[in-house]
């Protein structure tokens with residue numbers, strides 16, 4: 001496998017003393033990238049067969065913040081995240097229908113139409129949540145050759161074997177299998193159908209290549225059969241292709257530790273490659289204590305939640321808990337996130353408003369408070385990306401600034417310092433204040449324009465009613481109804497919702 005090249009800039013020597021929790025070492029360890037100044041990160045991406053849900057958002061936002069923090073601390077980050085568009089079978093193991101093909105049948109589409117439809121919907125949602133696009137976003141179907149080559153290397157080294165046109169990884173030949181999850185081989189589940197078991201030397205062996213059954217639509221030529229790759233091999237092949245030997249960080253959801261990540265490691269290392277140096281896993285977003293998941297059907301799509309909440313409130317909720325903690329989703333959590341986010345953004349907007357005609361000069365006492373909060377925030381992020389602590393520093397800063405703003409005019413230099421702290425920490429690192437012109441900021445701007453227009457419409461309706469022009473008032477309400485907006489009259493006046 002060729003090593004990707006990076007043009008080295010010898011001046012790039014950040015040393016921010018970051019520690020992170022490495023799942024492999026089961027402890028927090030200092031983070032030292034393989035090439036000073038550069039970080040290569042790989043994140044297991046979505047299987048594109050349905051709209052993304054809030055659980056996916058937790059993972060994407062968690063690693064987006066880690067990427068943004070590494071960039072803030074001076075690293076140049078290459079962020080690779082894949083799209084699984086083949087090989088992920090319905091029961092997550094070596095048998096069953098391909099998830100995309102099953103969906104294609106339901107929607108009467110080609111499997112590749114399903115992949116593209118949900119690929120675009122995934123990025124539309126991630127744009128709204130202000131998740132930066134990956135530097136490289138490889139798709140499994142675009143890397144069949146690379147996967148075949150890796151399988152050939154494994155066969156040559158005696159760690160994989162062909163059986164009835166399929167190829168399996170020989171788990172018994174690789175004693176380290178299980179080292180990430182700490183599972184002993186004998187504890188690992190067997191649970192495969194007889195026919196597949198007969199093809200395997202050991203029921204725990206997993207598929208690298210599968211011969212396609214006649215009804216299987218996605219199929220490619222290979223030295224073994226016309227078939228398709230196993231689910232795990234794409235990540236080993238594509239991460240090594242784009243990030244090279246011994247790349248820095250591999251991320252994904254905790255639920256992928258076994259078997260997916262275990263298999264990724266075995267495939268790469270048994271073929272003689274150096275795989276990821278650090279393993280990071282996000283915990284789950286839960287609902288009623290259970291993992292939100294497509295197959296369980298207990299999910300809320302990002303599109304549905306964005307009909308109710310500002311995308312930045314959703315993002316705020318996600319960054320308010322640590323990536324390694326469980327995030328329980330419920331109405332109260334959203335309500336408190338909406339309050340929290342409002343507090344921060346109102347102060348930022350007040351600072352920006354005051355900057356238009358602020359007096360010259362600075363307030364040194366407030367300057368040092370701002371500097372202390374910036375240090376506190378950065379220290380929290382250096383400590384395994386502790387976003388709840390970082391958010392607490394932003395609240396501390398907000399309290400101090402509000403006190404000063406309420407007390408009277410604040411000098412321009414200090415206001416600029418405060419604004420820069422918000423924009424850099426809350427904006428660039430936590431991704432909460434969308435950069436001007438980004439998709440997330442356009443969505444935010446649209447939401448405020450709609451709010452302003454709806455205020456006007458409701459005032460006009462109120463005027464009609466006061467003048468007893470009920471037909472006109474009702475017509476307004478009906479027209480809004482056709483546009484999906486309902487108006488409710490409460491004792492505090494008219495309210496609207498979409």
Ligand SMILES: Nc1ncnc2c1ncn2[C@@H]1O[C@H](COP(=O)(O)OP(=O)(O)OP(=O)(O)O)[C@@H](O)[C@H]1O
Pocket residue numbers: 044045046047054055056058059252253254255256282283284285286291292293294295296
């Ligand atoms: N509830 C969740 N919380 C955090 N991460 C999640 C959650 N659900 C899925 N992920 C992560 O998103 C990635 C892709 O997940 P996947 O497409 O398999 O979703 P899923 O809902 O778990 O699907 P399925 O139920 O079909 O397995 C994985 O890394 C997974 O860990």
Ligand SMILES: [Zn+2]
Pocket residue numbers: 043044045235252260264
């Ligand atoms: Zn993966």
